[in-house]
Amino acid sequence: MSNRKPYVREVKATWWKSHPFYRFYMLREATVLPLILFTLFLTLGLAALVKGADAWQTWLNFMAHPIVIAINLVALAGSLFHAHTFFKMFPQVMPIRFKGKTVDTKVLVLGQWAAVAFISLVVLIIV
Template sequence: MSNRKPYVRDMKRTWWKNHPFYRTYMLREATVLPLILFTLFITIGLGALVKGPEAWASWLEFMSSPVVIIINILALLGSLFHAFTFFNMMPQVMPLRFKGKPIDAKTIVLAQWAVVAFISLIVLIIV
């Protein structure tokens, strides 16, 4: 047996801050926190809706709190960031072809954003 020690590389807690790719990845992963709170708020709202008008009114008052509004705005921004990174990754993960020719990546990304805008418009019209 050898008396040599194996090399153990130091791993600092902030290792991800040294590279832009990892910073973006960590930011994307951190956006799940306001999304979880948003989902929890909506679930509580559904429960309040079932309980009656008084519970619904108190939930509406809770939702008008500045802290909750900020959390909801952060959740919206996090969702848009997720969509942006996913849409940009899509042409690389699943390249599409039309009549044997590859479709430009920008066209795929813009088409996805167009679908999001269209669905958002339909929801705004319905609500």
């Protein structure tokens, strides 16, 4: 048995602040926080819908509060930011080839945004 101690490098809690790439990564990952609240609000809405008209009206009043609206707007912005970074990264991670040539990055990204717009339009028409 060896008496040597392994080298353990000290890692501070703010290690990610020293490099712009890691700051951007942490910002992107932090977009999940308002989305958690948005999901919780919707779950509470479903529970209120099951409980009856009074609970539903209480939930609607809660959703009309300016702080809740602000949280939902931040969640929307975070979701769009997350989608933007994902769509931008997609062609690098999974390049698409068509007839032996790699499809242009801009075409893939615009195609993904077009799909998001189309699906959103369909949902708006249905609802």
